[in-house]
Amino acid sequence: MSNRLKGKWALVTGASSGFGAETARQFADMGVNLLLGARREDRLKQVAAECLERGAASAHIHKLDVADTASVNAFVGWAKATTCRVDVLINNAGGAHGVERIEDGRDGDWETMFQSNALGILRVTRAVLPLMKPHPGGIILNIGSIAGRVAYEGGSAYCASKAAERSITKSLRLELNGTGLRVGTIDPGMAETEFSVVRLKGDRAKADAVYKGVTPLSAGDVAEAIVWSANRPAHVCIDEILIMCTAQAAPYKVHRSEG
Numbered sequence: 001m002s003n004r005l006k007g008k009w010a011l012v013t014g015a016s017s018g019f020g021a022e023t024a025r026q027f028a029d030m031g032v033n034l035l036l037g038a039r040r041e042d043r044l045k046q047v048a049a050e051c052l053e054r055g056a057a058s059a060h061i062h063k064l065d066v067a068d069t070a071s072v073n074a075f076v077g078w079a080k081a082t083t084c085r086v087d088v089l090i091n092n093a094g095g096a097h098g099v100e101r102i103e104d105g106r107d108g109d110w111e112t113m114f115q116s117n118a119l120g121i122l123r124v125t126r127a128v129l130p131l132m133k134p135h136p137g138g139i140i141l142n143i144g145s146i147a148g149r150v151a152y153e154g155g156s157a158y159c160a161s162k163a164a165e166r167s168i169t170k171s172l173r174l175e176l177n178g179t180g181l182r183v184g185t186i187d188p189g190m191a192e193t194e195f196s197v198v199r200l201k202g203d204r205a206k207a208d209a210v211y212k213g214v215t216p217l218s219a220g221d222v223a224e225a226i227v228w229s230a231n232r233p234a235h236v237c238i239d240e241i242l243i244m245c246t247a248q249a250a251p252y253k254v255h256r257s258e259g
């Protein structure tokens, strides 16, 4: 496979674990310069060290809370002081909080999901675009979910926040038409990361049960789809990828083996 990413600058949000960390590692394998953000700086440091070992051209980290405009602007100001360009933006930061039905839902959970999964993408994209527009051929990939396409019980706010991601991606694709910048969404189904531990408020046993009897996607599987999309030639835009493990045919249709 041709490596069109060597020496390019990639900014990854939510790079401290899961898809974001693995995407950073796979970009590192291709000799990319990395700008990595998340709230847990200790974890970012660890990921950056691994990326340098794996061949990243450079790996820079800075604290980022995508739910806070001031934090996003400070992060992008730092990125601008580090480099004059961003070629690849991966809007990955986010997650789910709670599995309650609407009648039992909590304001805090709903607000957190919309802040990170929907408004976070808007904030980060607005701030980063000036670093991308002078460089046609760049790409913005937002991380959506099967949940943004199919609603399920107990997922109302999460599904809605990912449906918002889908609409934001489509609007951005239209707005950037003619600039040479590409825009797409990568929509995974169930993948074993810290996602379920976060969603289930740290209950590890319940989180493990989500994947019982299934071989779910790994962070590596999803990162491969992200990196492959980013590595297409400049005239090719992968608008969307829906990626699920073989055992999952829909959010609520998962075949589990016994034992």
Ligand code: NDP
Binding pocket: 013, 014, 015, 016, 017, 018, 019, 020, 037, 038, 039, 040, 041, 043, 064, 065, 066, 067, 092, 093, 094, 095, 096, 116, 117, 143, 144, 145, 146, 187, 188, 189, 190, 191, 192, 193, 194, 195, 196, 198
């Ligand atoms: P993880 O929990 O492993 O990773 C989530 C990442 O997002 C962490 O790096 C976390 O960093 C970061 N993050 C969360 N909130 C914020 C915030 N406010 N500001 C900055 N960073 C933030 O889960 P995944 O890797 O699975 O999730 C990544 C994305 O993929 C999410 O958008 C999720 O909704 C989506 N997704 C996940 C699926 C799955 O089944 N795993 C399937 C489909 C989509 P930190 O806490 O350090 O800030």
Ligand code: 8X3
Binding pocket: 144, 145, 146, 147, 155, 188, 189, 190, 191, 251
């Ligand atoms: C995460 C996948 O099916 O839990 O976005 O909503 S699912």
